[in-house]
Amino acid sequence: MSNLTAPRSPSSSVGDYLKAVWELARDSGEAASTKDVAARLAVSPASVSNMFARLQEMGLVSYERYRGATLTGRGRSEALRLVRRHRLIETFLLGHLGYSWEEVHEEAERLEHAVSDGFTERLAEFLGHPEHDPHGDPIPAADGTLEPDDSFQLGRAEAGEQVRIYKVNDDDASVLDYLGEHNLTPGRLLTVREVRALDAVVTVEDEEGESHSLGEALARSIFVQKSQ
Amino acid sequence: MSNLTAPRSPSSSVGDYLKAVWELARDSGEAASTKDVAARLAVSPASVSNMFARLQEMGLVSYERYRGATLTGRGRSEALRLVRRHRLIETFLLGHLGYSWEEVHEEAERLEHAVSDGFTERLAEFLGHPEHDPHGDPIPAADGTLEPDDSFQLGRAEAGEQVRIYKVNDDDASVLDYLGEHNLTPGRLLTVREVRALDAVVTVEDEEGESHSLGEALARSIFVQKSQ
DNA sequence: TAAAAATATTAGGTTTATCTAATCTTATAT
């Protein structure tokens, strides 16, 4: 019965690995190590070694033993397809179902494996084809292209600069909550007053003239672009 | 890592079997046979025998070899939880994402395994807590109760009766499309003009005085209740 | 630079869900 071994699209767990490799490469610029992927997916390093070998066979990563894995073109576009789904789903959960920052990630993680491309595109339509998710992260286009991201951490800015918040890191929900409450959200314009080397505290002034002093953890979570 | 063999909620395929047993019992009133469940889920009868034994161990069905399976209380409420999800998701896909009757079932089938109870309740909220899906089928309540269904097929009605369309069968998308086009949808009031034994054609008149002659396939797909 | 520490891989299992083929039980029909 339907044992034609239909070569279905990569299984959901293949996708998890591809996304993890993509995210690690994005943050570090290097090949993804067994250990890091294992930590991110909460599996054993042995499982990752195994999967890397399989992904290599499938032509989704290039992998050299003891050296980690890098996405191939196909691997990257598969990963971006999932990232697109994830970010559209998060946008929906936050904007229409009343999810909080904390809850949204986990639900989106599960949903992104279950929805079809058809669903994804209809959801994009429903949401008005947003180009960024609520954290400010760009949503990859349906054709697998992704807006280049030239933002940098607020902690790297210089005093006197005018910057625009591009995105906020989605790793820590409590940080996200704080930033939301103080209106430090994507799109906001900031003037950098001081970047103190000593304790990494950054002082900025927002559009309303409100001043904020942000410690390292916060300044690292805010990514900005130079404003003209 | 995290190998505590957490007794997670029944796996997605367990849910498929429970729903199949529930649906077959609803339509036939009997224990579900290996063969019928196998056909419905497109798996081999051997797989069903296997799963029946496992479901029995889990206390979700009562099962006697060669005699088929019936849901226990727990099995039924688990099945209804999935039916609730399914019907809410269908309501959303049809009402907000522009899905057609044909497409909706398959997508909902996949999604219902991925969403959490939290998602389900937020979606219910978003949809305004509907009590019926777009086919007219009642949506089980969050507490696992289901409105009793005393509807019957239009073919069983008698000439002269006033009936209200309660639900339309969702098995055949082309039938559904025809009914939709002719406004024979849940909630509509009909007067039965003739039920011809000879060829099972039923003639009805709708609220606008429009007359419809419906052959067996159509008359069997429309479920009605007596109107007062 | 050699020993120790950190990482990675391989080997050998386990679980879930499936299959096919062979056998067994129940139902049907002559």
Next chain:
DNA sequence: ATATAAGATTAGATAAACCTAATATTTTTA
């Protein structure tokens, strides 16, 4: 009432993901 057909079960495999324990390689540090 018995032979045949239909349906169900068991046995034995397979594939995907995972694990632990043992071993190998690379990196760090003394």
